Amino acid sequence: MLAAMPPSPSKPRNGGESHIRDRVRDRADACPGALRLHRADDGGLARLRLPTGVLTAHQVAVLAGAAERLGDGRLGVTSRGNLDLRGLPDDCGLALAELLGEAGLLPSAAHERVRNMVVSPLCGLDGRSHGDAQAWARELDALLCARTWTTALSGRFLFAVDDGRGDVAGLGGDVTLLAEPGGCALVRIGGLSWRVAAGDAPSAALAAAEAFLAVAREAGTGAWRVAELPDDRPLEAAVTECLAGAGVATSAASPGAVPVAAPPEPGVVGDRAVSVVAPLGRITAEQFRALAPGPGGEVRVTPWRGFVVAGLPGRAAAKERLAALDRAGFLTRPGSPWLTVSACTGRPGCGKALADVRADARPLDDAAVRGLPVHWSGCDRRCGHPQGDWVDVLATGDGTYGITVRTARRDNDDAQAQR
Ligand code: SF4
Structure with a gap:
């Protein structure tokens, strides 16, 4: 194992008064989930986490049907790439859970609200990825769901999994993975960074989250998110310890600025995908069905209230699909x-x-x-x-x-x- 290097300078966030232990949160978060509905003025609101953002054609059909049968016939896309169903009756919980479970969208009832991730949606589609962020997100999700302690994370705690282009690294993740050329990844939490082997990236992200929980518990402030901790100093030691405990080797990483890249532009991506945006993040079930991929393809929900349809047969088919989605009411042209x-x-x-x-x-x-x-x-x-x-x-x-x-x-x- 490489020696764990002091990752970056750290400082208190409150002008040096890190001894102050005022509680920042007096309760657990009340974020809605797929199983814990929020009662809004227009009925129940269910929020479905999509850790990789990926949906199959069957899952698109199930969600469109659920919106029509149980909700108000529409789906909302959130700024974290999750999907909302609104207008749900009070007694629909069981029916919704069965639908989602059968479609493979609820791998663990206990973890459904902590599977919060944003992932580079163009990963593997346009030749700009330094690492397989989609694979990392799948593995990290499996690790999250396999452990009971992870249910103590708040419904706001966010993992950002960036393929190196810098599109989701700036979205305010509590723990960020950033792919680097040469088979490495940076794991960032607060103002701290460690470099790890690409294959260790999911375990490193989980270790960082575990360290956050330990530090938050010790601080006794009820923090839901890393930015709510008094400072980074306890995190530095805790993450180093958790990384070592997980068998993750680290090397020195300079803090550096978080790279920031623009969201995907609407249009054809590579030769076999298209990117579109939902106006104001709300679409009808019928519009949602228009996104359904062909055999072997997938839809990726983006954190910019958009969708990428991937796995199309070729460039001509991609252009055809883009035109069809334009007619369906999606934003399909850059510059709108x-x-x-x-x-x-x-x-x-x-x-x-x-x-x-x-x-x-x-x-x-x-x-x-x-x-x-x-x-x-x-x-x-x-x-x-x-x-x-x-x-x-x-x-x-x-x-x-x-x-x-x-x-x-x-x-x-x-x-x-x-x-
Ligand atoms: S910001 Fe909008 S959605 Fe949120 S509480 Fe206020 S009115 Fe409601």
Whole structure:
């Protein structure tokens, strides 16, 4: 085993007052799941985690049928690439669980809310991958589901599994795997990084999560996420110990900046795949069926409210599919101003909403903010807002909206201030 190197400088997040042990959370998270429905104003809301983002044609058919038979006939795509069913009756839990279980979408009832991952959706499709992020995500999911301690992770704890291009590494994962050329991977948690062999990447991610739980328990603050810990210093020793306990060899890794790459553009990808985006992240069951892949193919749900249909027979078939998805109402061309627009649920689905934001949402015609993601919110919780720099369009309650440019630094400062 290589010696575990001090991974990177670490510092307290609260100006050095790491002895302060105020609780940041007084309860377990209330994130909805596929089995724990959230009661919204428009009925029950079920959220299905898709750790690799991958669906087969059969699973697409099952989910479309479930949306029509049990819900409001629509599916929502979240900013973590999960799928929402809304408008569910109170007594549908058993029927939904059976449907999902039979389709292979619920491998472990106990773990369904902790299988939170975002994975590079173009991995293996366009020649830009440094590692097989899809395979890592499958293995990490299997490891998560095979251990009981992992059920103590909160429903917000996120793994980002990046094939090296930098598309999901900047999405705020608590633990991030980043493929590197030459068969290596970086495992990052907080401001710390370790380099491991590619084959060890899933075990390393799990070890980092285990270390987080140990540190959070010791801190006694009820933290759900790494950013809620007082500082990185205890993590450094805990991760090193957990990596060693898992038999994962590490080598020195400089902290470096998180690489950031743009989301996949709509269009044909390589010769056998297409990428499209769901306007405002909501589609009908019929639109969802239009995504169904052919034999041996798959659909990948992206964390940018889009879909990649992979495994098409060739370039001509890919162009045909793209045209069909354009007719079905998906965004299929780069440069559409709607690609940057997202919105929370708003009225009438959310009781906290001050406006019907989905009806109001549109691109902003302002050169000063052009190119930045624009997120419309019905209240100051700003559910589903983008990471990084973005434009905050917030309902005021008097029929107007306030518009502010938010930066990643300011969001981080606000999060710290709220703790
Ligand atoms: S941001 Fe507010 S209004 Fe919008 S879904 Fe979240 S809680 Fe509801």
